[in-house]
Amino acid sequence: MGVRTPTELTTEFRTRGLKVTPQRQLLFRLLHGNMTHPTAERLFAEASAQMPGISLRTVYQTLNDLTAMGELQILQSAAGSARFDPNIDDHHHALCDRCGELHDVYVDHFDSLMVSGFDGFRPDRASIVFGGVCAACAAA
Amino acid sequence: MGVRTPTELTTEFRTRGLKVTPQRQLLFRLLHGNMTHPTAERLFAEASAQMPGISLRTVYQTLNDLTAMGELQILQSAAGSARFDPNIDDHHHALCDRCGELHDVYVDHFDSLMVSGFDGFRPDRASIVFGGVCAACAAA
DNA sequence: TTGCAGATCAGCAGAGGTTGCAGATACGGT
């Protein structure tokens, strides 16, 4: 779970009555196993290298469709553009202050956390972002 | 700690060689004890009511100055504009899916959380956003 | 295989939020 292959996404699009165009297939491939939490611009650049002429609009459209299907998570970056995450497993993130890299971390026993102040609020999910310095930047 | 009065902010600005203008003082007052996590536009509207002619640019400038001094936290809202938080105590947030209200929650024993995947990453802070429905919206 | 209705595409214009810039203004040390 949590990793959809291009073939699975193709099937899912067809099942929902959405057409599977070459542009969409390219994006399925670019996203598959992508751990970089890329922005739309970044995916557009990578897509353009393989398919000159593809439009940024189409990239956004496909990312939005995938998000609506629950196949992508959107992560709001502090500065600038949204980042897209094809990892739909329950996980959290570590953001490097120096290079901006975002990588996945997994948290156990999150439910045992003691939280005060909910005051009637009913949480149904939580997202943690750790800030700090990544291994590569610490070495440099 | 965690709550700076307008007087304290005035002193801090002077200490740093920054001037204390009526515009800045008004914003100090509007932020003091403000638990609403307002946007810049919202603060601009409130400020304009008391000081017609103040510019949105000045509001942003002062909020940025305060943030650079560590007297404000910026919270990147998923959709739209940033929200500013004068509460600089270590705390986290609950975001209502219905009305967008953001309120403070406090977490104990955060350090006891089991996190895997840091892989050399050195975290120095963390921010949790709980998603769900607030008490007021659940009642309606 | 062919043809059609409707989905999708590229390209561009525009919205929303934030920042850069330049000339006018005013804080605050003297």
Added chain:
DNA sequence: ACCGTATCTGCAACCTCTGCTGATCTGCAA
């Protein structure tokens, strides 16, 4: 009160993302 310089205002530009439109392409039925 004066002056030097930080700040203010107003506007234009910027960045990211979405709306719109005519042309093109896809999936499906025949």
